[in-house]
Amino acid sequence: MSGFQAVFRREFRAAFNSPVAYGLIAAFLVFTSAWLYFVTGFYALGLADLSSWFGMMPVVLAFIVPALTMRSWAEEVRLGTGELLLTLPFGELGLVVGKFLASFAIVAIAVLLTLPVPIMASFLGSFDVGVLAGQYLGVLLVAAAATAIGQWVSSRARNQVSAFLGATLLLLVLVLVDRVGSFLGSAGLLSEFLNWLSLARHFGAFGRGVLDSRDLAYYLAATFFFLYLTAWTIGRRKWS
Amino acid sequence: MIEAKELRKSYNRVEAVKGVSFSVERGQVLGLLGPNGAGKTTIMKILTGYHFPTEGSALIDGVDVTVDPVAIKRKIGYLPESAPLYPDQSPAEYLDFMADVRGLEGSARSSAIDRAVSACSLGPVFHKPVEELSKGYRQRLGLAQAILHDPDILILDEPTTGLDPNQILEIRGLIRELGKEKTVILSTHILQEVEAVCSKVLILNEGRIAAQGTADEIGEALKGEARVSFRVRGRKGEIGRKALETALGRLSSAAALRSLEEAQGGAFDVDLALKASGSSDGDVFDWAVTEGLVLLELLPHKLSLEEIFVKLTTDPGVGATEGGRK
Numbered sequence: 001m002s003g004f005q006a007v008f009r010r011e012f013r014a015a016f017n018s019p020v021a022y023g024l025i026a027a028f029l030v031f032t033s034a035w036l037y038f039v040t041g042f043y044a045l046g047l048a049d050l051s052s053w054f055g056m057m058p059v060v061l062a063f064i065v066p067a068l069t070m071r072s073w074a075e076e077v078r079l080g081t082g083e084l085l086l087t088l089p090f091g092e093l094g095l096v097v098g099k100f101l102a103s104f105a106i107v108a109i110a111v112l113l114t115l116p117v118p119i120m121a122s123f124l125g126s127f128d129v130g131v132l133a134g135q136y137l138g139v140l141l142v143a144a145a146a147t148a149i150g151q152w153v154s155s156r157a158r159n160q161v162s163a164f165l166g167a168t169l170l171l172l173v174l175v176l177v178d179r180v181g182s183f184l185g186s187a188g189l190l191s192e193f194l195n196w197l198s199l200a201r202h203f204g205a206f207g208r209g210v211l212d213s214r215d216l217a218y219y220l221a222a223t224f225f226f227l228y229l230t231a232w233t234i235g236r237r238k239w240s
Numbered sequence: 241m242i243e244a245k246e247l248r249k250s251y252n253r254v255e256a257v258k259g260v261s262f263s264v265e266r267g268q269v270l271g272l273l274g275p276n277g278a279g280k281t282t283i284m285k286i287l288t289g290y291h292f293p294t295e296g297s298a299l300i301d302g303v304d305v306t307v308d309p310v311a312i313k314r315k316i317g318y319l320p321e322s323a324p325l326y327p328d329q330s331p332a333e334y335l336d337f338m339a340d341v342r343g344l345e346g347s348a349r350s351s352a353i354d355r356a357v358s359a360c361s362l363g364p365v366f367h368k369p370v371e372e373l374s375k376g377y378r379q380r381l382g383l384a385q386a387i388l389h390d391p392d393i394l395i396l397d398e399p400t401t402g403l404d405p406n407q408i409l410e411i412r413g414l415i416r417e418l419g420k421e422k423t424v425i426l427s428t429h430i431l432q433e434v435e436a437v438c439s440k441v442l443i444l445n446e447g448r449i450a451a452q453g454t455a456d457e458i459g460e461a462l463k464g465e466a467r468v469s470f471r472v473r474g475r476k477g478e479i480g481r482k483a484l485e486t487a488l489g490r491l492s493s494a495a496a497l498r499s500l501e502e503a504q505g506g507a508f509d510v511d512l513a514l515k516a517s518g519s520s521d522g523d524v525f526d527w528a529v530t531e532g533l534v535l536l537e538l539l540p541h542k543l544s545l546e547e548i549f550v551k552l553t554t555d556p557g558v559g560a561t562e563g564g565r566k
Contacts, residue, residue: 082324238290240252
């Protein structure tokens with residue numbers, strides 16, 4: 001069994017052997033459902049459109065994902081088990097990918113458990129399945145990038161609390177940074193850059209059911225970049 | 241086989257290891273001995289590829305640890321200091337994870353787990369979560385993990401900490417057994433452990449080697465401090481203090497008289513430092529015969545490893561000059 005498989009299995013099992021995974025999945029579902037009823041007023045609106053509901057998911061993920069990834073490296077350092085992991089016959093990237101996939105799988109489960117919402121809503125009116133698939137793909141891509149970022153923050157943090165706070169702050173900034181862009185006015189290189197940086201802005205097209213390769217590339221690049229950065233951060237400690 | 245060449249390691253400009261060289265062959269157990277902060281753990285971290293050396297190189301079977309760390313880590317079983325474990329796992333789950341990691345499958349997997357569990361006597365706690373285990377069980381679980389894949393090389397950082405005396409004897413027996421066909425390096429503060437288990441000793445002090453060799457070789461090299469104490473009386477009647485002192489002056493291998501006290505029945509207790517080279521306890525017998533004296537008791541003081549250790553790690557001059565360097 002390769003390194004990332006072994007690490008993935010351990011992490012995934014550990015999360016479900018403790019209340020962590022259940023608690024976070026429940027929190028995600030309660031929050032998103034409450035949002036659907038109380039904030040978007042979906043049932044009062046009478047429109048078969050969930051785009052504003054999907055639109056707030058990046059914000060929810062900015063809180064849920066760090067709660068899941070805060071342990072990943074900060075806790076290994078505290079317990080000393082990081083020394084054990086890093087003296088196993090794997091490269092750092094294998095360990096990082098194993099941990100990433102375990103966290104991502106839990107977030108993906110939480111996201112996919114919201115499926116009953118569109119399914120129930122489909123009885124109320126006709127839904128565009130293509131749009132819905134695009135919206136879910138978009139949420140999962142945001143979740144992947146957020147998980148990679150959360151893990152990187154955890155690899156730099158001394159403890160879980162600072163890992164959580166740091167990752168939440170960073171993710172909220174990345175989600176909301178395009179609002180600053182629109183503040184600055186529509187023109188200008190800076191506002192374009194801020195828009196480009198925003199995790200939420202790239203999600204917009206998915207929300208409308210448009211699959212733009214630039215958005216896809218943005219999320220994949222962000223995910224891979226932070227996975228490599230995490231592996232590099234951990235590997236560099238050997239020399240310090 | 242393990243070879244360290246002029247290893248140096250600095251953490252934030254503090255040099256923890258200052259040029260250490262040694263080698264260990266298969267079938268040897270090397271003990272790293274030294275006070276806290278001597279560099280034992282750092283050396284082990286370098287050999288296991290957890291930290292890279294600042295200078296020098298560490299070779300495992302001829303391969304540099306910084307060149308192909310993954311290949312080297314496959315050959316090594318490592319017990320880090322304080323045996324880090326995941327508190328939420330039971331020994332069963334933990335060893336299962338390690339068996340995954342080591343790529344053990346099928347019958348090899350279950351027999352490896354059985355062997356490690358029985359060698360480390362983990363049976364009674366196999367399904368208890370680690371957070372409920374005593375220090376001794378945690379330590380033994382760490383050791384079980386290290387020997388699980390039957391590695392050629394074992395690196396054990398203080399393997400017997402937290403164990404009770406019976407467990408210590410058990411684990412030492414296990415290490416001795418493993419040491420017959422593997423290359424083992426262990427670190428310890430406990431001097432008896434080195435005498436009981438190790439075929440070779442490396443005494444470290446402040447990041448440098450103060451002495452290396454077998455326990456006897458190191459003792460031999462420091463024999464300058466050899467002492468002997470004996471009780472002596474005259475063959476015919478009493479001997480005066482003055483006369484005895486003059487007689488002692490004729491004992492060629494005596495270096496210094498440390499004490500001379502009158503004992504019962506006109507005998508004297510003598511405590512004598514012997515000269516470093518060419519002197520032996522036998523000289524005292526010969527001397528007593530020629531002087532017409534009777535030896536009632538003779539006690540040679542061989543330097544114990546404990547005394548050597550204290551000497552090497554507290555006296556700055558000793559290690560550098562005569563500390564049994566090969």
